Amino acid sequence: MKFKSLASIFSVLAAVLAPLSTLAQTYTTQSGVTFFVQQSATATAASGIVRLPNFSGTGVLNIIETGITGSPSGCTVALKYVSNAGGAATAAVATVAFTPATGTQQIIVQPSVLVGDNYQATYACSSAYPTAGNLSISFSPSGTETQDPCLISPKSSVVVNLTGSSATQLVALSTGKKVYVCGLAVGNTTAATTLTLNYGTGSACGTGTTALTGAVPMAANGLFTVGGFSTTFASTPVSNAVCATASAAGVAGILSYVQQ
DSSP states (O other): OOOOSSHHHHHHHHHHHTTHHHHHHHHTTTTTTTEEEEEESSSSSEOOOOOOSSSSSOOEEEEEEEEESSOEEEEEEEEEEEOOOOOOOOSSSEEEEEOOOEEEEEEEEOOOOOOOOEEEEEEEEEEOSSSSEEEEEEEEEEOOOOOOOOHHHHOOOEEEEEEEOOEEEEOOOTOOOOOEEEEEEEEEOOOEEEEEEEEEEEEEOOOOESSSSSOEEEETEEEEEOOOSSSEEEOOOTTTTEEESSSSSSSEEEEEEEEE
């Protein structure tokens, strides 16, 4: 798709991105299971055993927090399968890290084993618990397939502004999290150039540098868009940053992503 100006790119993006929050909201209305209702957030708590309606451990963990005070850190919800026969719980198949804060958090669960009979949740903080407050935690299962984070999760965006031929970091790495690139729209204001997205660690992805895209050719004063901004077109391994490299300066635009 081509546009005549960067302004036209952003006007189209506004129209595309506006309905996406509705998609994420409607997903959480699916039938799910409840682990905690107004559970104290000040100490470790283990839920009862709850039946997974479609035996899928993949889905969204919904955390509603009220009255949270203090400076909690190192907090997680660990999910374990329990057999239908009432056997012992497995080792955690998913450990979801979060920081308690009054409000609502929705986090994708991608367990190491996709299916099971029942879930049991344990809430704990390894460093500091809130000094007050409560948690209500539920789980909205999907099918056994992994749901696309760019479809069901709130997205972030970053300005792309490449001023030279060296790599520029766009999304900093977060330990244990992947970056899902949902869309890219850029324009080139100077001579013909190429654009490459890559991932890696270290300064500007300088360690373990690996291409996410090929070297995309861009004509002088050209425009380039990829991805529908509601589906993932590229993703990194965990604990990697996303960077961009152009063969000449003058490439600018926006990158949309989910990091989790």
